[in-house]
Amino acid sequence: MMKPENGHRAHGFSSVHFLDSDEIIRELDLRGDEVFMDAGCGDGHNAIKILEDYNHKGLVYAVDVYDASIEDMQTYKDENDVENLINIEADITDGIPGVDDESVDVILMVNVFHGFKASRKLDEAVKELERIVKKDGKIAIMDYKAWDVPKGPPTKYRSSPQDLEMLFNKYGLNKIYLNEDIGEDIPEGKSHFLIMFGKE
Ligand SMILES: C[S@@+](CC[C@H](N)C(=O)[O-])C[C@H]1O[C@@H](n2cnc3c(N)ncnc32)[C@H](O)[C@@H]1O
Numbered sequence: 001m002m003k004p005e006n007g008h009r010a011h012g013f014s015s016v017h018f019l020d021s022d023e024i025i026r027e028l029d030l031r032g033d034e035v036f037m038d039a040g041c042g043d044g045h046n047a048i049k050i051l052e053d054y055n056h057k058g059l060v061y062a063v064d065v066y067d068a069s070i071e072d073m074q075t076y077k078d079e080n081d082v083e084n085l086i087n088i089e090a091d092i093t094d095g096i097p098g099v100d101d102e103s104v105d106v107i108l109m110v111n112v113f114h115g116f117k118a119s120r121k122l123d124e125a126v127k128e129l130e131r132i133v134k135k136d137g138k139i140a141i142m143d144y145k146a147w148d149v150p151k152g153p154p155t156k157y158r159s160s161p162q163d164l165e166m167l168f169n170k171y172g173l174n175k176i177y178l179n180e181d182i183g184e185d186i187p188e189g190k191s192h193f194l195i196m197f198g199k200e
Helices: 021-028 045-052 067-080 113-118 122-132 161-169
Strands: 036-039 060-064 085-089 104-110 133-144 174-186 189-198
Touching: 021 045, 021 104, 021 133, 021 174, 036 045, 045 060, 060 067, 067 085, 104 122, 113 122, 113 133, 122 133, 122 161, 133 174, 161 174, 161 189
Parallel strands: 036 060, 036 104, 060 085, 104 133
Antiparallel strands: 133 189, 174 189
């Protein structure tokens, strides 16, 4: 178990230590009134930043399968009286309860997607994201490049943007944006890519 900066419990590494949240959030081009979801939120630092620093007035969902992370997000919500934050403990690949079909404008997943490859649940994950995203919404996936480098998940669990595009296309989701120059500076270049998919 990791203890990120905000003291919340997280299963796996919080990206707060090595990725620039503002760089990621700026990519989303939020107006401030969208229904937003931090899927696989971990310590929830991206959701919290959107609420606090970006003054988000729309609904914010924080979803994670790790019960302690969601408990800590609930404590944050209660202590700070954050009415527009909804925390859900769920395995995304089993479906996210309480979230209606086509009800989310923007879904963000930072360093989560490779886990679906590891658990061989890629299709289940994409089906659920397809179910909840609005017709004009977007799914933003940021993950480690499929390079054989020491930092990050094992190479066999990484996907390239092209791999993800093929997978998402199967479910009627099309690439609307790709940034391959994002993340941490490592000797080989930038560590991550950020790809977005939509239905239109
Ligand atoms: C490496 S952490 C990244 C956390 C956060 N997004 C960040 O950038 O700091 C991966 C997170 O995904 C969550 N996760 C993994 N598989 C999941 C699943 N099937 N459903 C929901 N959450 C999942 C883990 O519990 C963990 O909090």
